[in-house]
């Protein structure tokens with residue numbers, strides 16, 4: 507294999523590795539997001555399709571909850 511070919515192979519390997527690393531990071535972040543449950547918000551009382559720890563996204567933002 508020529509030196510140029512080796513460089514291209516190395517670049518391709520590096521790109522594939524970096525892409526796999528980004529995908530793994532994105533998957534880990536997605537898995538860390540709580541699934542949530544539908545119901546009435548404990549704070550504002552409105553119904554939402556997704557509550558985390560009983561609180562809607564709006565109230566979690568407003569009161570800076572996790």
Ligand SMILES: [Zn+2]
Nearest residue numbers: 547550562565
């Ligand atoms: Zn709420």
